[in-house]
Amino acid sequence: MNRIAGVLLLAVAACSPSADEPTIRSGIGETRNTSGPLVVYVVNYPLLYFAERIGGAAVQAEFPAPLLDDPAYWQPGPVRIAEYQAADVIVRNGATYAKWIDLVTLPESKVVDTSTRFSDGFITVEGAATHSHGPEGEHTHGETAFTTWLDPLLAIEQAGAIRDAFVAARRDREAYFDTNFAALQSDLEALDARLVWLTRNAGDTPLLASHPVYQYFARRYGLNLESVHFEPDDMPDEAAWSALEQLVASHPARWMIWEGPPSDDIVDRLMSMGIGSVVYAPVGNRPAEGDFLAVMQQNVLNLQTIFPPE
Amino acid sequence: MKQILYLAWRYLAYHRFKTLILITAITLIFYVPVGLRVLVNQSAEQLTARAVGTPLVIGAKGSPLELVLNTLYFGSDVPATMHYTQFERVAESELASAIPVYTRFNVQGHPIVGTTLEYQSFRGLEIAAGRQMAVLGECVVGSRVAAALGVGPGDSVISSPESVFDIAGVYPLKMNVAGVLDFADGPDDDAIFVDIKTAWIIAGIGHGHQDLAQPGAVAGVLSRDDNEIVANASVMQYNEITEENRGSFHFHGELSDYPVTAVIAVPQDQRSSALLQGRYQNTDDVAQIVVPEGVMNELLATVLTVQRFVVAGAVLLGLATLASASLVFALSLRLRRREIDTLFRIGGSRAAVAMVMASEIVVVLAVGALLAATLTLATREFGAVLIRLLIRM
Numbered sequence: 001m002n003r004i005a006g007v008l009l010l011a012v013a014a015c016s017p018s019a020d021e022p023t024i025r026s027g028i029g030e031t032r033n034t035s036g037p038l039v040v041y042v043v044n045y046p047l048l049y050f051a052e053r054i055g056g057a058a059v060q061a062e063f064p065a066p067l068l069d070d071p072a073y074w075q076p077g078p079v080r081i082a083e084y085q086a087a088d089v090i091v092r093n094g095a096t097y098a099k100w101i102d103l104v105t106l107p108e109s110k111v112v113d114t115s116t117r118f119s120d121g122f123i124t125v126e127g128a129a130t131h132s133h134g135p136e137g138e139h140t141h142g143e144t145a146f147t148t149w150l151d152p153l154l155a156i157e158q159a160g161a162i163r164d165a166f167v168a169a170r171r172d173r174e175a176y177f178d179t180n181f182a183a184l185q186s187d188l189e190a191l192d193a194r195l196v197w198l199t200r201n202a203g204d205t206p207l208l209a210s211h212p213v214y215q216y217f218a219r220r221y222g223l224n225l226e227s228v229h230f231e232p233d234d235m236p237d238e239a240a241w242s243a244l245e246q247l248v249a250s251h252p253a254r255w256m257i258w259e260g261p262p263s264d265d266i267v268d269r270l271m272s273m274g275i276g277s278v279v280y281a282p283v284g285n286r287p288a289e290g291d292f293l294a295v296m297q298q299n300v301l302n303l304q305t306i307f308p309p310e
Numbered sequence: 311m312k313q314i315l316y317l318a319w320r321y322l323a324y325h326r327f328k329t330l331i332l333i334t335a336i337t338l339i340f341y342v343p344v345g346l347r348v349l350v351n352q353s354a355e356q357l358t359a360r361a362v363g364t365p366l367v368i369g370a371k372g373s374p375l376e377l378v379l380n381t382l383y384f385g386s387d388v389p390a391t392m393h394y395t396q397f398e399r400v401a402e403s404e405l406a407s408a409i410p411v412y413t414r415f416n417v418q419g420h421p422i423v424g425t426t427l428e429y430q431s432f433r434g435l436e437i438a439a440g441r442q443m444a445v446l447g448e449c450v451v452g453s454r455v456a457a458a459l460g461v462g463p464g465d466s467v468i469s470s471p472e473s474v475f476d477i478a479g480v481y482p483l484k485m486n487v488a489g490v491l492d493f494a495d496g497p498d499d500d501a502i503f504v505d506i507k508t509a510w511i512i513a514g515i516g517h518g519h520q521d522l523a524q525p526g527a528v529a530g531v532l533s534r535d536d537n538e539i540v541a542n543a544s545v546m547q548y549n550e551i552t553e554e555n556r557g558s559f560h561f562h563g564e565l566s567d568y569p570v571t572a573v574i575a576v577p578q579d580q581r582s583s584a585l586l587q588g589r590y591q592n593t594d595d596v597a598q599i600v601v602p603e604g605v606m607n608e609l610l611a612t613v614l615t616v617q618r619f620v621v622a623g624a625v626l627l628g629l630a631t632l633a634s635a636s637l638v639f640a641l642s643l644r645l646r647r648r649e650i651d652t653l654f655r656i657g658g659s660r661a662a663v664a665m666v667m668a669s670e671i672v673v674v675l676a677v678g679a680l681l682a683a684t685l686t687l688a689t690r691e692f693g694a695v696l697i698r699l700l701i702r703m
Contacts (some may be wrong), residue, residue, distance in 0.1 A: 056374050075557070079486075081444040085427065103556055105505040107427040109407060 038169055043098040044071040045285050047114065048151040049292035051091060051157040053184040055166055058173050062087070063286070063291055071284050072146065075100050089165050093158070095122050097146035112165040114158035123215045145215035147282050152192035152296075154216060156185050187293055194300050196220055198307045207306070208247075208256040208275065213282050227252045232260040241269070248273065255306045259280040278302050329674065335635055336678025337685070339628035343621050344682065345689045349618045352693045360496060361602035365583060366406065366575040368396060370592070375609060376599040381411055382602055383497045384421040388414050396516050396597050398566065405582040407576040412509045413571050417467045420455045423501045424509020430491075432576065433498055439463055440489030446508050446559060447489040447551025452499040456490045463489055467502065469512050470536035482560060483512045484550040490637040510568055511551070511559065518548040518559035530665060555571070572628035575599070613627075 037060040042048045044063070051061040064080050065071040067171035071223070076084070081104050084090055092101050094115025119279055163181040165173045174233040199221040209218075212227035230236050234245075256270060257280045267277050279302050281287070283295045290298070322329040360382050369377035370390035378387045390410075399532060400408035409432060412424035423429070427442070430450075440463025443450050449467065456462060465487045483506065510516050546556050561568075577583035590599040643650075653663050 078441065078444040082442060084440060085444075099557070102507070103559060105427060105443050105448070107431075109426075109428055 038088045038166060039086070040089045040091060040166075042091040043101060044149075045283055045287075046155065046292055047091050047093060047158065047162070048153070048286075050162050051185065054159060054163050054177055054180045056176065056180055058170060058176060059166065065285065067286055069285065072097055074098070076104075081105075084115045088169055091162055091165070093146060093148065094119070095146040095148050096144040097148075112161055114161040115154075117157045117161060118148075118154055123219065125212060125215075145212070147284070148216050150193070150214060150217035150282060151220040152188040153220065156188050157308070159184055159188070171195075191293070191296055193221075193299065195303070197301055198300065199223065199307060202307060206212055206251045206253040208251075208253040208255055210258045210262070212278070213259065214237045214257060217280075224251075225257070226253070230256075230262075230266070232258055232262040232266070235263070235265055235269075245273070276305070278297075278305050314665045315669055315673075317666045318673060321666075322670055322673060326644075328628045330613060331677045332635055332638065332674045333681070335582065335631050336675055337681040340679055340682035341630050341685045342624040344686050346617065346621060346624065348686060349690050349693050349697070350614055351692070353697050354614065356694060356697050357610060358603060358606045361606040364574060364602045365577055366586065366603055367600055368400060368599050369571065371598050374598065374605050377572060377598075377600060378602045378605045380413060381574065383424065384413055385497075386503055389571055391571055392597055393566060394568040394570055395441065395566040397570055397573045399597075400573050400575050400586070403586060405586045406577040408518055409574040409576070410506055411572045411574060412506050412513075412569060414569075414581050415469050415472070415509065415512050417455075417469055417502055418459065419470075419503050420452075422449075422469060422509060422512070423503050424506040424512075426506060427501065429574070430503065432574065433494065433496075435498055435503075436492045437489045438492035440547070441485070443488045443503070443505060445551070445556060446505055446511065447483070447556070449502050449504045449508070450489040451487055451502050452491050453493040454499040455502055458475055458488075461487050461490075463487055481512075481514065481549050483508070506570070507561075508551075510561065513569065515563065515568055516559055516561040518551065518555050519562045536660040559594055600624060 010145065020023065037058055040051050040055065040059050040061045042051055042063050046063075046142060048061050048063040055061060062083070063071075064076070064083065065074045076096050084104075084106055087110065087203060090106055090111045092098065092111060092113050096112040100225055102284065123145040125145055127219070130235050148282060149158060159181060163177050166177045170177075204224045207218075207223055207225045208234065209227040210230040212226055212229075214223075217223070218225040226247060228240070230240070255278055257278055259279075259282055261279055262270075262277050270277055280299045281295050283292055285296045361378065361650075364382055367377060367381050369381065370392040372390050376387065376389050380387070380389050391414075394410065396411040397408050400406055407428065409426060409428050410424075411429070413421050414424075415422040430442075437450065438453065439456075440450070449460075451461060452466070459467060461467060468485050468488060469482045471482055485502075485508065491498065491503075507516060550560070551559060575586060577586055587599050587601075591599060627630045650663055652668070655659075658666075
C-alpha cells in the first residue's frame with residue numbers, strides 16, 4: 001500500500017509545471033585556460049618580443065612563422081591555424097599586416113588588434129591600385145603601410161594593447177604585467193629620444209629606402225624619404241637602375257636605407273652614383289642575433305653614419 | 311480480512327472480461343488528463359530549451375518571433391538584415407559577449423549559418439570527425455547534414471542559388487567540408503557552419519578574381535583613372551576558394567556595413583542584461599533586442615491554449631465513465647442478489663458481505679490507479695524521446 005501511495009504521489013508530481021528560472025551565463029561558455037601560463041600567438045617578431053617582455057613567466061608566447069619567411073606574407077597551413085585557434089590570446093599587428101589573418105577562421109573574442117588605437121593615423125601607400133565593379137560599385141581599400149612598430153611611440157601603443165589583453169585574461173597578474181610594461185615602455189621611449197636627437201637636424205635631407213617599409217619611421221622623425229623596390233641580395237635590372245637615376249635627379253639622396261645588408265656589387269653600384277648604404281633592419285622576423293631592442297639599438301648606431309651625433 | 315479479499319479476488323477473476331474493461335476505464339480516467347499534461351509540459355520544455363539557453367538576441371526591427379525562429383531554429387523566412395555595426399555595438403558595450411549570425415543561404419535545404427567560432431563554443435558543439443574549419447571556403451557540417459548529403463571531411467558542398475531564374479544573382483560557392491560535428495540533438499545537426507566572411511563571399515560582398523592591375527586583365531577593365539580601376543561585368547569571379555586563389559579574395563565597402571541577420575548576446579550577469587536591454591528602448595533604434603524564452607513562451611501559450619479544452623474534455627469524459635462504472639457496479643449488485651443471499655445464509659454478516667463488495671470496487675480502482683501511475687511515469691521517462699522524434703519528422 002505504501003508503495004502504491006508513493007507511486008501515486010510521483011504521478012501527481014509529474015503534473016507540476018517546471019519552476020526553473022533562466023540563468024545568465026557569464027562569458028560564451030568556452031572554458032578559458034585559467035591556470036598555467038597564458039598561451040599567446042602573435043603574427044610577427046616585434047609583437048613576440050613585446051608579449052614576452054610584458055608577460056614574462058605568466059605567458060607562453062609563440063610565433064610559428066618560419067625563420068626565413070617574411071611574416072607579413074606568410075601563409076600558415078591548417079595545423080598552424082588550429083594552434084592559433086587554440087591560443088588564449090591572438091595578437092595581430094593590424095594596419096593590414098599579415099593579410100592571411102583576414103582569410104582564416106579565428107575566435108574573434110581572442111584576437112587583439114594592437115593598432116586599433118591609432119588607426120586614424122594609418123598611412124596609405126601611394127600608387128597602389130584599387131578597383132570597383134561597375135561605375136557605381138564600392139572600391140576596395142587602398143594599401144596601408146603596416147610596419148607600425150618602427151615608430152617607437154606606436155610600438156608603445158601596441159605593447160599597451162598587449163598589456164591590456166593580458167590583464168583582461170589574468171586580472172590577478174595585473175601588477176606584474178604593469179611593471180613589465182613600464183620597463184618596456186621606458187626602453188622604447190629611450191630609443192625614441194635617441195632617434196629624435198639624432199635626426200634633429202635632418203631637415204629635408206633627401207634619403208632613399210630600399211623598400212617602402214619605413215613610412216611610420218619617416219613620419220615620426222620628419223625624414224624626407226623616397227622608396228624603391230630593391231632586394232639586398234638581388235641585383236636590380238637596368239630598368240630599375242634607370243628609374244633610380246631619374247628619382248635621384250629630383251631627389252638627390254646620398255644614402256639608401258636597407259632592410260638587410262646589401263650585396264657588395266649593389267653597394268658598389270650605388271657608391272658609383274654617390275649613394276652610401278646603411279642598414280636599418282625592420283626586424284619583422286627573429287634576428288639571427290640578439291633581440292628586438294638590441295637590433296633597434298644597432299639600427300640607431302648605423303643611422304649615426306647618416307646623422308653623425310656631434 | 312484475507313478471506314474477504316479472497317472472495318473479492320475470486321469473483322473478479324471469474325468475471326475477468328468485465329473486470330478488464332472496468333480496470334481499463336479507470337486507468338484511462340486517471341491517465342488521460344495527467345499524461346496529457348506531462349506530455350504537453352515536456353513538449354514545451356523541448357521546444358523552449360534552446361530559447362532558455364540563449365539569453366538575448368538582437369535583430370532588425372520587425373517580428374520578434376521570426377527573428378527568434380530564424381536565429382535559434384534556422385526556420386521561418388530569413389529576417390531583415392542589419393549592419394555589422396550592430397555586432398560591434400554589443401561587443402564594445404562590455405556588457406555581453408556577442409556572436410554575429412548570418413543565415414540567408416542553404417545547401418539543398420540545409421541552412422548555411424555564417425558565424426564565428428564562438429558560436430560552437432556557446433552551443434557546446436564538438437568536432438566528431440575531421441577538424442575545425444581553418445580558412446575561408448571551409449565549413450563544418452551537422453551530423454544529420456553529413457548523413458543526408460553523404461559528406462564527410464575532405465568532401466565538398468555547393469551553396470544553392472537563391473533563385474533558379476536569377477542568373478545575375480548570387481554565385482553558388484563550393485565549400486570544402488573540414489569536419490563533421492558531433493550529434494547535438496537540435497537544429498545545429500541540420501546546419502552547415504561557415505565563417506561569417508565565407509557567408510559574405512556567398513553573398514557577393516567578398517570575392518576573388520584575377521588581378522585587374524595586371525596587363526592580362528585588360529579585357530575586364532571598363533576604365534582606369536590613375537590607380538583607380540573600374541572593372542566590367544566580364545570579370546569572372548572564382549566560385550571556389552583554393553590554395554592558389556585564396557590570396558586574391560577581398561572585400562569591397564566597409565566592414566561595419568556588411569549584413570548580419572542577428573547578434574546573439576551573452577550578458578555577463580543579470581545587471582548587464584538589464585543594462586543592455588535598456589539601450590534598445592529608443593523607438594528610433596533600427597535594431598530590437600528580444601528575450602528568446604519570452605518569445606517562445608508566448609508562442610506556446612497561444613498554441614497550447616487548446617490543451618485546456620482537451621483536458622476539460624477528458625475530465626468530462628472521465629466523469630461520464632466513472633458514472634457508467636458506478637452504474638455497472640449497481641446493476642451488478644442487483645444481478646448478484648441470489649449470491650448475496652447465499653452469503654447471508656451460510657453465516658456471512660452484513661458487514662462482511664458489504665466488505666466483499668467494497669473490496670471488489672477498491673481492487674479495481676487500485677489496479678486502475680496503479681496502471682495510470684505507471685503509464686504516467688513511463689510518459690515522463692520516454693515522452694521526451696518521442697517528442698524529439700516527432701519534432702524532427
